[in-house]
Amino acid sequence: MNRGLSETRERTAGRRVRSWHVAALVLVLAVGGLLLYAFWPVLTGREEVTRPEDVQASAPPVAVEAVVVQPVDFPLRAEATGTLAPWRQTEISAEISGRVVERRVEEGDRVAAGQVLVVLDDEEARLALAEAEAALLKARSEYAVQLSQSGAAGIDSTRLAEARRAWQAAQEAYARGEIDEAALDEARQRYEALLLLSGAQREAVRRVVTGLAEAEQRVARARLQLNRTRIRAPFAGRVADLQVEVGRHVSPGQVLMQLLDDRRMKVEVDVLEADLVHIRPGASAWVRLPALGDTVVAGVVHTVNPRIDPKTGAGRVTVAVPNPEGRLLAGMFAYVALETRTLPDRLVVPAEAVLVRQGRDLVFVIRNGRAQWTYVTTGPRSGDHVVLLDGVAPGDTVAVSGHHALAHDAPVEVTAVHPAFEVND
Template sequence: MTQLAILAAIGGAGAGWQIYGEQFGLRPPLEMLGLRQASTQGGARGGVQGGPVAVIVQPVRVGQVVERVESVGTVRAREAVTITTKVAGIVEAIRFTEGERVDAGATLVQLDAAALRAELDQARAMLDDSRSQLVRGRQLQAGATIAAQRLETLEAVARQAEGRVRQAEARLEELRVIAPFAGRVGLRQVSPGALIQPGTVITTLDDTVRVRVEFSVPEVYLARIRVGSGVTAHSSAYEGRRFQGTVAVIDTRIDPATRSVRVISEFDNADEALRPGLFLTVELVLEQRDRALLVAEEAIDPVGDHAYVYVVRDGRARRQEVRLGLRLPGEVEIRDGLNAGEPVVVRGVQRLRNDIPVRVTETLTRPTS
């Protein structure tokens, strides 16, 4: 009788909840109906009830990574000078064409030298006469006598004549404006017949077969910059073209205002595409690792400041903490925690927990992106 009473009470309670629930839109607790809620947490997390979790893996691959820092730079000619004259004079002839390449020592401008040529001719004539008198004095026969003082005087006159010739030649040379090095001349600023003064700008001369690119790098990278490091540059003026150079000079001082160090790189410029003053975007190679370990980006399971991956070992997913390096398109460098060739889960990571059985359905051999 007692059991029948209990069942009746339960049945009555269920009926009461059904009537009450229909009136107010409520459902009775499952416990009152003698039922229990099925737990699905185990199946969702590990899939143990349904067998091993199906996953796709990819071996840790070995590849090259290059760590760079980006900056902006300006092209400078390796050698550059403004051509001027040291003396006053009238432009007699212009011996260059704007924009052409000239050799070192080539005459660019000739100033009027008529007066100096006449002076040089006179000095040379005096030199010839003094040398002739000196030779005759030295060739006198033994019986002829000549005062030693007279011979010394002739020698002094000859030396003075030589000095006047050299002086006239030097002044004449100053009237010829030459190229101090091989390069390309710019626009000319004078015309034939113009009277120019010392310091008057005639043109410019730039050696652009090899150019320099100056840029600044934040001081935090100072210890990683090396002379000889690779530099890549590109400009909006040359879409799709990239120029390759190397670090030539690192400044000895850090700019206290910008907290950066100035770096000078050199680029071969045989076609002279890089013009002085051109603005460039520069990438400086800080470090290159030829045998870096790489995994797919989706294999990383970040937790706070830590990063984990799941490695398949003996049919189970082992959670492994790793130290990340550079991020590449679709891949991440692993600096510590994995070995080359280890199978890492790249699909199905969200359904895994440590040491859960897994079933590999596919092994990828190429990057997933």
């Protein structure tokens, strides 16, 4: 029995050995077939190597937009933000008290210099003027009577001439330190007294004595008060912030409205000292207004404050901006770019043209319908543009849009060509 069991085990082990051999043989044949397939083109001399350009040649061209690089004078700019303000503005206030009987303007109206804006009740002012004119007539009558009765002779001209010479001599002596201030005053007072009694001053004295001069002053003052019942525009501009209605009583100094001279606007910005030292009055400026769809308006540097705030390290620059159509409104937020200096003959591209790959700057130069991966060295940046110091040459076409996922030598189609740089960019 033991013998039969032993023979059974030997037959089973033999079958296991043969099954393992068969599996190993199949595996070897499979690996050999794969190797033969892989190296068959080499063994037969019909090798086919797939190249990247062959794969790219089968891909459709990528649509890109580009710029043609040419040497330009590149202005460096300092950037800041601010708000628009009228070139000048003022509060229109009442100078006298009174009731408003007429308002001739509305908010937003344009007015000329001297135009009447508000009319106050002028009845009391007219009565005061009439009284002053009556008093003036009386004073003139008294003056005429005294003038007709006067026959007195004036002071001897010789005495007046001597007093004048004494006064001049006293001034010279005082300048040399020979007399004191009291002696100088005595000579002056003697000369003025004789001058007052002479014919040269007699008429002025008579006008004061008769009250004619005072009456004339009262009339002038009454006319001034009457004129102040008509509130006028001190300069041409636009009305804003109306605070007065017909029938309302106003007091002296009370603000009635604002007047804005907005034919030209200004924006004041703070510029860091590193840029401020390069900015001069008359330099170009560009003002971008988000409220008007990012409209860019050309302006000019009007003034540069010669003082830098030690707390902020910045100084104030005032930019003048034309506003002939009145589209620019006071208080609008603005981005301002100020020209600091200009670099001549530079190759400039939009900053979006420059990509970073493997830690280096590059652009895609379009040649013969393909995008060439080209390393560059960048220089100064200003706004949305950057100077390229090397890597490109004048006349090169550089991709600026649709190029972020491009590979080297990829086929491209240029759908639009833009200027690389314009002054108002």
